[in-house]
Amino acid sequence: xxxxxxxxxxxxxxxxxxxxxxxxxxxxxxxxxxxxxxxxxxxxxxxxxxxxxxxxxxxxxxxxxxxxxxxxxxxxxxxxxxxxxxxxxxxxxxxxxxxxxxxxxxxxxxxxxxxxxxxxxxxxxxxxxxxxxxxxxxxxxxxxxxxxxxxxxxxxxxxxxxxxxxxxxxxxxxxxxxxxxxxxxxxxxxxxxxxxxxxxxxxxxxxxxxxxxxxxxxxxxxxxxxxxxxxxxxxxxxxxxxxxxxxxxxxxxxxxxxxxxxxxxxxxxxxxxxxxxxxxxxxxxxxxxxxxxxxxxxxxxxxxxxxxxxxx
Amino acid sequence: xxxxxxxxxxxxxxxxxxxxxxxxxxxxxxxxxxxxxxxxxxxxxxxxxxxxxxxxxxxxxxxxxxxxxxxxxxxxxxxxxxxxxxxxxxxxxxxxxxxxxxxxxxxxxxxxxxxxxxxxxxxxxxxxxxxxxxxxxxxxxxxxxxxxxxxxxxxxxxxxxxxxxxxxxxxxxxxxxxxxxxxxxxxxxxxxxxxxxxxxxxxxxxxxxxxxxxxxxxxxxxxxxxxxxxxxxxxxxxxxxxxxxxxxxxxxxxxxxxxxxxxxxxxxxxxxxxxxxxxxxxxxxxxxxxxxxxxx
Numbered sequence: 001x002x003x004x005x006x007x008x009x010x011x012x013x014x015x016x017x018x019x020x021x022x023x024x025x026x027x028x029x030x031x032x033x034x035x036x037x038x039x040x041x042x043x044x045x046x047x048x049x050x051x052x053x054x055x056x057x058x059x060x061x062x063x064x065x066x067x068x069x070x071x072x073x074x075x076x077x078x079x080x081x082x083x084x085x086x087x088x089x090x091x092x093x094x095x096x097x098x099x100x101x102x103x104x105x106x107x108x109x110x111x112x113x114x115x116x117x118x119x120x121x122x123x124x125x126x127x128x129x130x131x132x133x134x135x136x137x138x139x140x141x142x143x144x145x146x147x148x149x150x151x152x153x154x155x156x157x158x159x160x161x162x163x164x165x166x167x168x169x170x171x172x173x174x175x176x177x178x179x180x181x182x183x184x185x186x187x188x189x190x191x192x193x194x195x196x197x198x199x200x201x202x203x204x205x206x207x208x209x210x211x212x213x214x215x216x217x218x219x220x221x222x223x224x225x226x227x228x229x230x231x232x233x234x235x236x237x238x239x240x241x242x243x244x245x246x247x248x249x250x251x252x253x254x255x256x257x258x259x260x261x262x263x264x265x266x267x268x269x270x271x272x273x274x275x276x277x278x279x280x281x282x283x284x285x286x287x288x289x290x291x292x293x294x295x296x297x298x299x300x301x302x303x304x305x306x307x308x309x310x311x312x
Numbered sequence: 313x314x315x316x317x318x319x320x321x322x323x324x325x326x327x328x329x330x331x332x333x334x335x336x337x338x339x340x341x342x343x344x345x346x347x348x349x350x351x352x353x354x355x356x357x358x359x360x361x362x363x364x365x366x367x368x369x370x371x372x373x374x375x376x377x378x379x380x381x382x383x384x385x386x387x388x389x390x391x392x393x394x395x396x397x398x399x400x401x402x403x404x405x406x407x408x409x410x411x412x413x414x415x416x417x418x419x420x421x422x423x424x425x426x427x428x429x430x431x432x433x434x435x436x437x438x439x440x441x442x443x444x445x446x447x448x449x450x451x452x453x454x455x456x457x458x459x460x461x462x463x464x465x466x467x468x469x470x471x472x473x474x475x476x477x478x479x480x481x482x483x484x485x486x487x488x489x490x491x492x493x494x495x496x497x498x499x500x501x502x503x504x505x506x507x508x509x510x511x512x513x514x515x516x517x518x519x520x521x522x523x524x525x526x527x528x529x530x531x532x533x534x535x536x537x538x539x540x541x542x543x544x545x546x547x548x549x550x551x552x553x554x555x556x557x558x559x560x561x562x563x564x565x566x567x568x569x570x571x572x573x574x575x576x577x578x579x580x581x582x583x584x585x586x587x588x589x590x591x592x593x594x595x596x597x598x599x600x601x602x603x604x605x606x607x608x
Contacts (some may be wrong), residue, residue, distance in 0.1 A: 232443060232445050232446070232563070232564060233557050233558075233561050233562055233563055233564060234320065234324075234326075234327060234330070234445060234554060234557035234558035234564050235557065235558050235559070235560075235561035236561065237324070237326055237445055238320060238323070238324055238327075238558060241324060241326075261377060261443060261446035261448060262443065262445065262446045264446070264448060265325075265326050265329075265445065265446050265448075268325060268326075269324065269325050269326060
């Protein structure tokens with residue numbers, strides 16, 4: 001192949017690139033307009049937000065969750081269908097605080113022009129120490145029902161902005177949902193009253209329950225250094241075991257997105273109680289009792305008190 | 313000082329379990345590696361270790377992190393690929409290496425596809441990388457049984473297997489026996505890879521088969537001595553790897569594989585049999601022959 005032939009090929013490639021850029025620059029579609037009687041299309045980044053939108057939107061909206069039930073939003077990779085879903089949608093709901101780093105890029109590449117709802121807007125952010133000692137905002141704000149109420153208010157406002165005609169319905173459903181959340185909050189507080197301070201420390205597999213702990217007076221030690229990583233180190237395991245022994249941590253819980261075998265190992269080593277499955281970042285698939293946000297919070301609370309209450 | 317170095321094995325059950333798992337891996341897999349080396353099939357071992365993925369994935373998706381399901385699935389997938397590759401080699405013009413490479417790629421792609429269909433990427437990573445620090449009773453028992461079976465079975469088929477390696481013509485005249493030995497050997501290989509996968513994951517399961525055997529090759533001439541040495545090197549590597557993972561805070565399975573690799577590189581450079589050092593001495597002693605180029 002001659003040098004000239006190679007150059008020609010490269011020039012051809014350049015022109016193809018130009019063509020691709022022109023496609024990219026053309027708006028794919030204008031923002032879909034709502035036809036009367038049709039549902040408002042909403043995309044939520046993960047299953048817990050989708051459930052909240054469903055509660056506030058009721059029959060007036062159709063919700064799609066990008067990260068499905070049981071999926072891990074931290075390591076999600078959007079597919080071309082997800083871009084398509086966003087292009088069809090008029091509202092997108094994200095958690096923010098660095099929880100779904102892929103969402104802003106996705107919104108951009110889909111050239112989304114509808115209403116963007118940031119669920120954590122106005123939440124009092126908890127700062128956590130990251131893997132390498134760096135402080136970063138803790139995104140798992142929904143684990144505190146006080147914050148969930150703020151989520152609901154943000155969702156209500158966003159839906160009304162996208163669909164002013166349905167405002168009355170959204171307001172009514174949001175108020176009803178908020179009342180149920182308030183009652184749940186009181187029930188959870190009631191559950192933990194009377195639990196002695198010595199029985200309030202537990203190990204979970206990743207750092208997802210800081211807000212829950214702050215709100216309801218429990219201490220969650222995350223095993224993420226040794227556990228959530230795909231490559232656990234012997235040192236990480238050993239220091240966690242030391243900590244459990246030293247601080248008298250009474251129970252170890254498995255979440256629905258981590259390797260349970262490491263937790264079994266911890267229990268064997270320390271004599272802590274093996275608690276049930278905790279739901280952190282994803283609702284379970286199917287129709288189980290924990291398949292909604294309220295159900296998840298109830299299930300987690302029941303799991304916690306069952307293990308902590310049984311500690312000798 | 314030394315006691316402090318050993319302390320992790322005294323203090324922590326999970327370290328002892330990891331070590332026990334590595335002991336059975338060394339005893340079972342390293343001698344097989346020596347024969348694999350002799351047959352120039354080390355890369356086939358690598359291919360087979362990836363080939364078990366779809367079976368493991370299927371077991372995982374249907375039954376979760378269950379040792380028996382994943383083991384049986386991996387065993388079936390590995391044997392299927394070995395059998396298919398062997399059949400293609402015998403019936404077509406394709407050589408063994410090419411047919412193995414083709415089937416293992418199909419198998420690997422199928423495995424990744426299966427997991428991506430149903431599970432999350434965290435699931436895939438668990439299967440690919442294993443967890444030597446989380447060996448439960450079932451996987452330990454499985455590893456020990458596999459090591460026992462493979463040592464016993466290897467003793468039974470040792471003679472025909474070795475004869476076939478050195479003198480295929482004579483082995484062919486012996487007939488059926490060589491074919492059976494060959495089959496048993498492949499079965500043992502797949503068994504050990506499936507056992508190793510629980511600790512090391514499908515990506516590094518083959519480390520215990522290839523690295524200690526390749527290292528032992530530089531220290532001893534006879535096959536028996538190589539096998540014994542390979543087991544010893546496997547044990548030394550596991551011990552070093554686990555201690556490194558503890559003291560340096562690095563990923564356990566990678567630390568073990570790398571410790572085995574360090575032993576290999578050491579043997580390669582300074583072992584008495586055909587290593588870089590030994591060859592260098594020989595090259596100087598060799599009489600210069602015309603046309604051999606200006607070496608020395």
